[in-house]
Amino acid sequence: MENANYQKELLNQAGLDMMSLCISQLGKATEAYLNNDADLAEEVIYTESHVNALDISIEKNCERYLALYTPVATDLRFVMAILKINIDLERIGDHAYGISKYVVDDETPTPAHLIKALQFEKMHATIQDMFDDIVDAFENENVKSARKVFKKDKILDTINREAFAIIEAEINKDMSVIGKSLQLSSIIKKFERVGDLIKNIAEEIIFYKKAELLKHKGKKK
Amino acid sequence: MAKEMEVSIEKDIIMSSDNIVKKESLKGQDAKISVKNTKVWYGDFQAIKGISMDIKPNSVTAFIGPSGCGKSTFLRLFNRMNDYVDGFSMEGKIKINGANIYKKKVHVEELRKEVGMVFQKPNPFPKSIYENVAYGLKIQGISDKKLIDSRVEKALKQADLWEEVKNDLKKSALALSGGQQQRLCIARTLAVEPSIILMDEPTSALDPISTAKIEDLIFELKEKYTIIIVTHNMQQASRISDYTAFFYLGELVEYNKTKTIFTKPEKKRTENYITGRFG
Numbered sequence: 001m002e003n004a005n006y007q008k009e010l011l012n013q014a015g016l017d018m019m020s021l022c023i024s025q026l027g028k029a030t031e032a033y034l035n036n037d038a039d040l041a042e043e044v045i046y047t048e049s050h051v052n053a054l055d056i057s058i059e060k061n062c063e064r065y066l067a068l069y070t071p072v073a074t075d076l077r078f079v080m081a082i083l084k085i086n087i088d089l090e091r092i093g094d095h096a097y098g099i100s101k102y103v104v105d106d107e108t109p110t111p112a113h114l115i116k117a118l119q120f121e122k123m124h125a126t127i128q129d130m131f132d133d134i135v136d137a138f139e140n141e142n143v144k145s146a147r148k149v150f151k152k153d154k155i156l157d158t159i160n161r162e163a164f165a166i167i168e169a170e171i172n173k174d175m176s177v178i179g180k181s182l183q184l185s186s187i188i189k190k191f192e193r194v195g196d197l198i199k200n201i202a203e204e205i206i207f208y209k210k211a212e213l214l215k216h217k218g219k220k221k
Numbered sequence: 222m223a224k225e226m227e228v229s230i231e232k233d234i235i236m237s238s239d240n241i242v243k244k245e246s247l248k249g250q251d252a253k254i255s256v257k258n259t260k261v262w263y264g265d266f267q268a269i270k271g272i273s274m275d276i277k278p279n280s281v282t283a284f285i286g287p288s289g290c291g292k293s294t295f296l297r298l299f300n301r302m303n304d305y306v307d308g309f310s311m312e313g314k315i316k317i318n319g320a321n322i323y324k325k326k327v328h329v330e331e332l333r334k335e336v337g338m339v340f341q342k343p344n345p346f347p348k349s350i351y352e353n354v355a356y357g358l359k360i361q362g363i364s365d366k367k368l369i370d371s372r373v374e375k376a377l378k379q380a381d382l383w384e385e386v387k388n389d390l391k392k393s394a395l396a397l398s399g400g401q402q403q404r405l406c407i408a409r410t411l412a413v414e415p416s417i418i419l420m421d422e423p424t425s426a427l428d429p430i431s432t433a434k435i436e437d438l439i440f441e442l443k444e445k446y447t448i449i450i451v452t453h454n455m456q457q458a459s460r461i462s463d464y465t466a467f468f469y470l471g472e473l474v475e476y477n478k479t480k481t482i483f484t485k486p487e488k489k490r491t492e493n494y495i496t497g498r499f500g
Binding site for chain 1: 455456459483484485486492495496497
């Protein structure tokens with residue numbers, strides 16, 4: 001049993017490492033975009049291979065833990081949660097990679113008034129706040145922190161919903177911002193998706209701790 | 222005295238004793254076996270501390286718990302195997318098909334026709350394969366050769382052994398492999414046509430292939446029989462049983478659908494046991 005607990009602890013640590021790596025990736029990608037910093041964007045692109053390697057390693061270790069220790073109850077929920085959280089984190093890493101590619105491929109800076117109009121920084125701050133919640137939830141098995149992200153995700157949804165009309169208005173005012181507006185719109189969609197992924201992670205943490213299935217609950221038909 | 226445990230089978234949900242609202246309990250004739258406030262002593266030692274539970278017909282119920290928790294003692298109450306143990310005494314009621322099996326007028330031999338048993342170690346008689354299966358029928362006084370032949374064949378087929386031994390029925394049962402011997406013992410039990418089969422760690426002495434065969438057999442047999450199995454193998458309990466009862470220190474800690482016990486047990490003690498944290 002000691003060995004099984006040790007393996008579980010290793011998986012837990014690997015999950016935390018993956019979380020902090022992907023959060024850092026998205027943070028750097030956003031910073032690179034805001035400052036038009038191609039070097040930082042290159043670093044994110046380069047680090048993506050590390051994200052992928054950690055993703056595969058976690059998946060393999062989960063498979064081994066399932067095969068060798070046949071976990072049940074809380075241990076089974078733990079490994080199921082780690083597997084799913086790992087997939088969500090890897091996708092967050094992919095979004096960071098995508099944003100960084102924009103910075104490297106197009107060296108012209110995004111006009112500040114567009115960033116302001118689309119509440120880009122508010123979105124970024126909300127995501128950081130949600131990341132703080134899930135890190136606390138994961139590290140300290142704090143279900144309360146996990147539940148906090150659901151409300152915050154709605155802020156991202158609202159900004160995303162309103163973005164189209166704002167972009168349309170900005171383009172009507174100045175046709176030269178079409179390219180940058182579309183690029184920014186794509187990043188906002190990525191941020192909105194990151195919010196959903198953080199929400200999924202929170203649901204998995206709650207499932208692990210409370211055996212409570214939240215998936216697809218509260219969706220309006 | 223330990224707190225009395227009371228557990229009841231419900232149509233869809235079985236819940237453990239504490240904090241429950243009982244709904245549509247399957248009682249009396251609906252339960253195949255009904256146990257009420259049963260306590261068992263061996264001399265001064267109390268092995269069972271007041272257990273109540275109902276067992277659903279045509280289902281597989283697994284008894285799990287650490288060594289010495291009383292699960293085998295409890296299982297052996299259902300065919301009165303403990304009667305022969307020195308210092309055995311009991312209180313409470315155990316009903317099978319609605320009748321109290323511990324009434325004085327009950328014939329234990331008759332009871333064992335209804336409640337068959339398979340043990341941890343295969344225990345064939347030093348006789349032929351045929352004689353082993355026919356034994357129970359012969360001591361019942363059945364002498365019609367055709368009837369015995371057909372019951373032997375049927376039992377061996379039910380135990381998934383017929384194809385392997387049909388040309389060697391006169392061969393000594395002791396020449397069979399361990400897994401075949403255990404299936405022969407199951408056939409011997411089935412030949413007398415019981416409705417309940419008790420299994421006390423029936424695969425603990427078998428290799429994985431033989432274990433898988435016995436497990437498949439248990440799955441097939443539950444259509445016609447009520448099966449109770451004592452096992453130390455958690456994966457086996459989760460694979461083959463419909464309901465699981467967790468025993469600890471002579472008490473029934475939790476009794477529920479197997480899928481609930483192994484995914485979301487109600488009691489911390491159950492979770493600690495099934496996840497290997499104690500026991």
